Amino acid sequence: MGPSARAIAEQASFQAFLHSYLQEIDPGHWLAASQHLHDPGSRFSGSWVCELPLNTQRARLAVDILYRSPVGRHRYGKVRQWLNGRHCWSDIEPFQAMCLLVRELYALSGGMVPELRKLRELEFLHRLTDSYGVMTRYLEQRRHDPRLLTNRFIDSEQSLLFGHATHPTPKSRQGMSEWQQTAYAPELGGRFRLHYFLVHQDYVEQDSDGPLPASTMAETLLNSGHASLNLPDNHALVPAHPLQAQWLLAQPSVLVAIEQGQIHPLGTLGPEFSATSSVRTVYSEQAEWMLKFSIPVKVTNSLRVNKAHELKAGVVMSRLIRQTGFAESEPGFRILQDPAYLTVSLPGQAESGFEVIFRNNPFTPGQDQGVISMAALAQDPMPGRNSRLMDLIEGLALNESRSMAAVSLDWFQHYLACAIGPALRLYDDHGIALEAHQQNSLLDIGGGYPRCYYYRDNQGYYLSETFRKQLTEQCPDLSETPELFYRDAMIRDRFCYYLIVNQVFSVIARFGLDGLIPESVLIRQFRQFLRCERTRLHGPARALVNLLLEDSRLPYKGNLLTRVHDVDELNAELEMAVYTSIANPLRGLAHAAPQPSFPAQAVGADHGAA
Structure with a gap:
């Protein structure tokens, strides 16, 4: 008998929360599992252990790393807690670990009066609990539903039982x-x-x-x-x-x-x-x-x-x-x-x-097969099952009598050519950037390999200020929507996060997590793709590609920090969310400390919770 729906939801909630924490707050102290001090009778399963300090609570956590991802989408196992007064490690539940980390977050956060800090902490814990409970219910009712694995448009739309993989409260529905x-x-x-x-x-x-x-x-x-x-x-x-x-x-x-x-x-x-x-x-x-x-x-x-x-x-x-x-x-x-x-x-x-x-709506009867969101494609599978991507690559490898690694490499190249290259050219040639995160992105894989990409979201357009005159001449109605125009520096950061960090890195991680091909191989392939694209780019997208290939850090939307500061990004002034930065895995610096830590500020316009 496998794990219960509640246990699956607890681990998935911990995965999403800890992804955010390691990227935005503290990357932790990483040790080879063989070097970690532990009780001889309670060994970790993975090759790595990540320790996180709880300084205000005189304690620390040690997380079993079952898979270490170069792009930061690790897979976590059990959690242990060290209490300074007891001088020993003890196992704790993932939800308890999340609550301890939330307490540490608010103890460290500055700029808030104590009463406001406690109210925000309470609100965060409420959303955390709500998300965990809602996810449990979804899993109880749907985990064995065969529609979760079909490639019909609406079935894939309704298959996201775990939600946003790097959001601390992915299924909060207040x-x-x-x-x-x-x-x-x-x-x-x-x-x-x-x-x-x-x-x-x-x-x-x-x-x-x-x-x-x-x-x-x-x-x-x-x-x-x-x-x-x-x-x-x-x-x-x-x-x-x-x-x-x-x-x-x-x-x-x-x-x-x-x-x-x-x-x-x-x-x-x-x-x-x-x-x-x-x-x-x-x-x-x-x-x-x-x-x-x-x-x-x-x-x-x-x-x-x-x-x-x-x-x-x-x-x-x-x-x-x-x-x-x-x-x-x-x-x-x-x-x-x-x-x-x-x-x-x-x-x-x-x-x-x-x-x-x-x-x-192009997905009418007869046209609704084979089109799924990138979020569904990258989502973790149910315990004991394959992911959508794993099943897809296995089928192609069997039909073509090729290795799964070779098919994976070709599939990824098709994906980049279909989804990423045109998005860069749209920005470079016309000054139009898209908030192309996983949920806004659909891929037609009806033939196995990606053959058409769909973008959706009227909230997710960024128009370059340097193109304002040209675009307004093409479409005079733009004079009625000045809020669509942004500086290229801001667009570069947002576009980098949504298109690359949120979307491309999630695809790379899925291949790695499924054991189809090492992430490092796809990272090298992506770098080569960007170098080739750069030779064709002469507008604002070239600066984005330069950032990806040359900078040590990349902009990152802080969903956890946004939640800690209780920012409703769609209703805040200028639709601001909290942004930070992460080490650039394309430069091979995957575990440097995030910048900034506390206090973090809401920076720039951002349109959605993704």
């Missing part, structure tokens, strides 16, 4: 009750109908880059579920997520509008939808569009709401990308556009809560 989890959490595979409101056109705000206005798109959406309404003149349908609708129907401004006859709640109608991995973006096989809603739920760091400027950004970027002709020059690199939005305008409110974004 604001969603237990019964709501069953219906609306992607991990539990629920299906639900949308709630519709009938709204007088004087209160409807919309825009579209397509042939249809957003209000007509909403009607078409309803009709795709073989339902239709005879709408009164001068009215429009506005769809809402059921969680969004529950919140809206409790808002005084909405209740006044209902009483005055400007808004009419119609209840749930139309086709059934399922949540994608982001929770608030929903998908139906029959619909031409996915829908991205505002919901009153905090997922990882942030309350998930659509801001007014994000509505406009989706439409404007759809127009801009079309004007650049990039899709024609790079047919294997596609951007899922958010070309329309619909909302209700209420007096005195920048956002009313009705905001909904329409996203193109």
Whole structure:
């Protein structure tokens, strides 16, 4: 009998937390397991041990390292604690170790009055416990579900039972009750109908880059579920997520509008939808569009709401990308556009809560096989099973009568050519950088090897200030969205983290963790790829490649530090998250100390919890 769902969730939670801690706070003191002082009867399983001081608690921890990753995605085993007063090591549970490290974090953090520090520590522990409990529930209900390993789009979207591999609270879902989890959490595979409101056109705000206005798109959406309404003149349908609708129907401004006859709640109608991995973006096989809603739920760091400027950004970027002709020059690199939005305008409110974004849906029946997120591809498998990537490479090696190492090398080269090269060229040629982290990145592996990359997220565009004149001439509407433009130095750091550290390094680590090919081989291959790309680059992407090849440190988004400082990065001024830096594994310096430690500051704009 294998480990329980709770035990799997505890170890996975510890993995994610300790990844963050070692990268952002303290890399620890590494020893060969044979050199570590331990009780003769309780040996470590791995070749390495990492010790972490708990100075304010007069103790330290020793973590068994089952796999040491050059890019920092280690695999951890058991944890032991040394208490100075007892002069001996004792085994402790992973969750207890996390709580001790949280206590140490807040004891070390400066710049906070004691009461605020204790309140933030309590909030952190609450989210940590919530994430652990939620993950346990998901595993109890889904761990044996065969859909976890299919390559159907929606199945892969709903397979992320462990969540963000380098986030300290990967499954924190504040604001969603237990019964709501069953219906609306992607991990539990629920299906639900949308709630519709009938709204007088004087209160409807919309825009579209397509042939249809957003209000007509909403009607078409309803009709795709073989339902239709005879709408009164001068009215429009506005769809809402059921969680969004529950919140809206409790808002005084909405209740006044209902009483005055400007808004009419119609209840749930139309086709059934399922949540994608982001929770608030929903998908139906029959619909031409996915829908991205505002919901009153905090997922990882942030309350998930659509801001007014994000509505406009989706439409404007759809127009801009079309004007650049990039899709024609790079047919294997596609951007899922958010070309329309619909909302209700209420007096005195920048956002009313009705905001909904329409996203193109190419994954209709017959087209929904073989496309999975990079997060699903890189995710750890259930105990005793293979990862998705392992199964994929094994199948290719068997079919081609080649070694798994040779196939892995070719697969990785296809991936770089498909996903990374075009992203660099988009920035270099057009000044457009993407927040291309694992969850925003989809890969078509229907033929085994990567053949098409998809990017999604209207919140994740960075436009270069040096390209402002050129881009605004191509798309004059950009004058309405000045918040999309950033300095190249900031873009370089964000692009480096999302595209390389978050995405590419996770793929490299997955190959290494699965024993398919040493990470060092892929790191060398990636360096060679970057050198080749550099010869073609003459714009801002060249500085990014120089950073990757030459600098000893790389920018790193501090999800743990963001959580410690209780920053809601989507609602903070300039959408700021805490950034630090890590040793650059492309330079072979994988275990240097992170910079800075405490106190850390929120630096620059950042759009998402990834």
